[in-house]
Amino acid sequence: MPLKKPKPVVEYRNYYLPSSFPVLLLTGSNWTISDIRSENLHFHNCLEIGICHSHDGTLEFYNGLSIPFSAGDITCIPRNIPHTTYSSPSVKSRWSYLFFDQRQLFRDILPPDFSFNMIHDDIHKYLIPNGASSRIPLLAQASIEELSAEKPDHQLIKSYLFALYMEIIRFQDKYAVNYNVENTPPWQNPPISGISSLSITPALDFIEDNYMNKFPVDKLSELCHMSPTHFRRSFQAVMHTSPLNYLNTIRIMNACNLLRNTNHTILNISVMTGFSTLSNFNRHFNEMMKVSPKEYRKQTLQGRKPGEVPSIIEYSGWMEPD
Template sequence: MPRKKKPVIEYRHYSLPISFPVLLLSGERWRISDIKSEHLHFHNHLEIGICHSDSGIMEIKGETIPFKAGDVTFLPRYLPHTTYSSPNTASLWSYLFFSPEDLFQHSFKSAYSSFEPNLWRMQGKNCILNKEQYPKVYSLATSVVEELKQQKPYYQESAYGLLLSLYIELIRIHSTNEMLAEQEAEHSLKSDFVISPALEYITTNYMTPITIDFLADLCHLSTTHFRRKFHEIMGSAPLDFLNSTRIEEACKQLKSSDYSILSISEQVGFHSISSFNRGFSKLMGASPKEWRKGAKSEAQSAKASILEFTGWV
C-alpha cells in the first residue's frame, strides 16, 4: 500500500513597516484562486483577513471550513493553512498582518505574558467569524482597512485604536472557546505543526543564547529528528533561521536608531561583531554599515523577498 504523501508547508515571511508596524494587503491583486494549492502555508505574523466577495474553503489544522463574503479570519502566526475559492470564482480579500506583542506592548498590563492564543487549543472553526454572528468584529476590521487605505490625518492613531479594539474582541471570543478545545491540546501538539514551539521561542527570545538541543526539547523531538523536520518545513537549518531573525531585528534598529553597529549586534544576540558582519553580509548582500546608509525605503528589510507575495492566484 503506497505511503500517504506528506503535505508541503511554505513559510511566507512578511516585513512590517517600522514607523507603524501593520501591513495591509488589499485590492484586486488579492483574489484567491479556485484551484486548491498542494501546499499549506504559514506566516511570521498574526493574519486577519476579510472576505469581500464570493465563497470557498479554508483548510486549518486538518479541518475543512467554508467561508463566504463578510467573514473575518483570525490566524495566529505559524498556523499552517490554505484557502481556495468556490469553482469558477475568485474571492476578493483584504489582509492585515501585525505582531500583537510589538504593537500593543504598552497597552496591555504587564500581567499579560502571551498576546496570541495557544494555537494548539484553537480549533479551526473558530478562526472564521461570520458577519451575522460577530458584527462588531466585521465593523472594526473593515474600519481598520479603510483607515489604512485612505490615510487621512491621524490615520495611524485611529487605526491603532480600532485594531486594539478588534484584537481584544478576538481574544474574548477565543477565550470563550478555549476550554472546549483543551482536551485536544495534547493530541494536537503531537500531530499538528510540530516545530511551532521552536518558532515561537525564537521569535520572542532571539536575543538570548539558544541551542539546537533546547529547541528540540521544546518540540519533544530528538535533536536529529528536530533538525530534519525543521529543514523539511522551513527550508533552512534552525540556526540559520535564528540568525536571519536576529538580522531582521538588526535591520529595524539600523534604520530606526543611532545605536552603533556593535551595540546592535549585541542587542540582537550575536556574541562577536565579526560573526554579525559575516552573517549580515551573506543575507543582505551588503555590510551593516553599507545597508544602513542605503536604507531609505520602508519596504527594505531582511528576507523581504522570501515567498512574500506568492501562491495567491
C-alpha cells in the same frame, strides 16, 4: 499497493513589519483567491486577519483539517500555523488582509504576563462567521479604511486593532465557555484534539520571542518534545534550513528593521539582535544581505523604494495573490 499521498509543501512567508509600527495591509481588487486548490500550505511570522468580501470557499490547515468560509466571514490565524485558502468552483473570493505583530504593537498596553497564545488551541476559532459578532467586522473595516487613507493616523489604527484583537479573544473565550453540542450552530464544529500546527511550532514561537537572547539549540528540541537529532531533521524538512541558520536569519531581519527605522549604532544593533560580537554580526549580515550593515543603512537612507533594497528572498512575504 495504493500510492502514499505526498505530504504538502509548507512555505514560510515572512513580512517585514517596521518596529515603529508593525502593521501591514494587503487589499484591493486584485486580492482574489483562485478556485484552484494550492498544493502548498504557508504560514506567517505574524497574526493574519482576513476579511472575505465576496463568494465562498475553504480554509485548509495542516493534516487536512478544513473550515468552509463565505462572504462576510473573518479569519484570525496566529503566526506559525500552516494553512491555505481556495474558493469554490468557478468563483474567486475577494479578500483584504491585515498582518500585525500584536506583541510589539500592544507591548505598552498589555501587561508583560499577558498570554498571546489564547487563539492557538482550536482551528475552529480561526474563523468568525458573518453575523456572529457585530463589533469585529466594524473594527476590521475601520482599520482597513484608516490604513488606506492618504495620511493614516497610526494612533487611531492602533486603537482600532487593539479593540479588534480583544474582541476576537472575547469571541473565542465565549465560544470555549458556551460550547454545547446540542445547541451548536452549524458553523461551530466540535474542537479537534491535536490541531493542525506544525510539530516545530513551539520552536518557531520561541525563536520569534527570544532571538535576542542566547540559548542552546537543544532548548528548542525540548520545547517540541523531540530528541535533538529528530528535531533537527524535522526542522530541516519543514524550513529547508537548520535551526541555527533560521535563528540567525530572524536576527538579521530584525537587524534590518532596526537599521531602517532607528538611529541605534551598528554595535548596539548587533547586541540587541543577539550576536555575541560585532564581527560575527557583520559576517552573518554580509552573507545574507550581500552588503554590510553600514551600506544597507546608507541605501535605505538614500530613499530607495520598497523592493529595491537587498532582501532575503527565500523568506519573502506573500505580496500578490496565489
